[in-house]
């Protein structure tokens with residue numbers, strides 16, 4: 001069995017309609033993502049990457065191998081960034097962080113849409129939690145991904161390759177972006193946010209001295 005397989009979609013192919021149709025998922029998931037899986041398996045066959053995990057390959061390669069590995073990672077993350085439970089909104093700590101970082105949810109949505117629609121050519125729009133715990137809207141070209149640059153933790157992503165919307169919206173990327181908000185999985189984004197915020201820096205200085213450390217005192 002080849003090392004990588006197409007991951008299960010977290011919902012049925014018609015679950016996102018009418019915003020993203022079953023036909024789009026037939027092609028986008030069934031053909032495009034499948035092709036990235038097949039290409040990746042061909043490229044790693046007989047190399048040191050055969051038994052590596054996907055994120056490791058993304059972080060340590062370039063060229064065709066990077067492109068196919070990153071497109072696998074990005075698409076898997078994209079499927080999870082959407083939900084059959086439509087019209088969600090951000091909740092709890094993530095909702096508060098969006099207000100603090102962007103002024104309001106409406107302002108965040110406006111800025112994110114502008115970035116996604118304005119990205120020239122193919123690529124991805126992301127909400128990223130930076131290492132300094134600030135939220136940032138990031139766009140990446142082609143297969144590029146925030147996990148490869150270690151700039152922060154992606155919370156959700158929007159695929160803005162034409163293959164993501166051409167069947168449903170033809171060339172009207174802005175219409176696709178409007179539909180995407182309806183199927184965005186804010187529960188997933190919130191879980192990613194909470195997990196990332198919970199990763200604390202070492203707090204050794206707060207620990208009481210152990211008895212054995214007395215011998216180092218004068």
Ligand code: ZN
Pocket residue numbers: 028032075159161163164
């Ligand atoms: Zn895509």
